[in-house]
Amino acid sequence: MSRKILFVDMDGTLCEFSVNGNILPPDTDWEKEGYFVHRRPLSVSIDKLIRVRHQYPRTLIVILTAVPSKIGQEEKLHWLEDYGLDRYTDHIVFVDYPNGNKALMLEYVCAQNNWDVKDALLIDDDLKILFDAQARGIDVMHVSTFLTRSAKVSNLFV
Numbered sequence: 001m002s003r004k005i006l007f008v009d010m011d012g013t014l015c016e017f018s019v020n021g022n023i024l025p026p027d028t029d030w031e032k033e034g035y036f037v038h039r040r041p042l043s044v045s046i047d048k049l050i051r052v053r054h055q056y057p058r059t060l061i062v063i064l065t066a067v068p069s070k071i072g073q074e075e076k077l078h079w080l081e082d083y084g085l086d087r088y089t090d091h092i093v094f095v096d097y098p099n100g101n102k103a104l105m106l107e108y109v110c111a112q113n114n115w116d117v118k119d120a121l122l123i124d125d126d127l128k129i130l131f132d133a134q135a136r137g138i139d140v141m142h143v144s145t146f147l148t149r150s151a152k153v154s155n156l157f158v
Contacts, residue, residue, distance in 0.1 A: 002119050003119060004060070005121070006049075006052065013125050013143045015042060062093060064102055066096070104136075122139070
């Protein structure tokens with residue numbers, strides 16, 4: 001079995017991307033200091049990712065997350081450290097928001113590391129991003145499916 005690569009989103013997948021259960025309005029100030037560092041962790045997702053890491057240590061785990069600014073990037077790194085996820089991930093990749101494209105970045109990261117895109121799986125909560133990646137031939141999974149399926153990596157790539 002070849003080495004599998006999980007590309008995992010942060011906002012809405014590993015941490016809350018709403019306030020009190022409400023989707024954030026489009027005029028939210030994404031660049032406001034403290035915005036990303038105070039996101040509530042989604043412990044079920046975090047626990048599942050850690051289980052995958054322990055059960056399949058050869059699987060690469062790459063955080064693939066959008067950021068609008070340098071402050072957002074620093075806060076997301078701080079958030080990952082605060083919740084110990086920096087110990088369970090192999091790479092952290094930031095995609096420019098709103099101009100970046102996660103599917104293109106995933107392909108770029110695979111090419112730069114000599115990884116086969118066929119071994120990659122993108123886990124995200126945003127259907128538009130998942131449809132875009134799937135249209136490019138990338139395997140995708142909505143976070144809700146990731147949480148309800150067996151933690152076996154071999155099952156995740158079926």
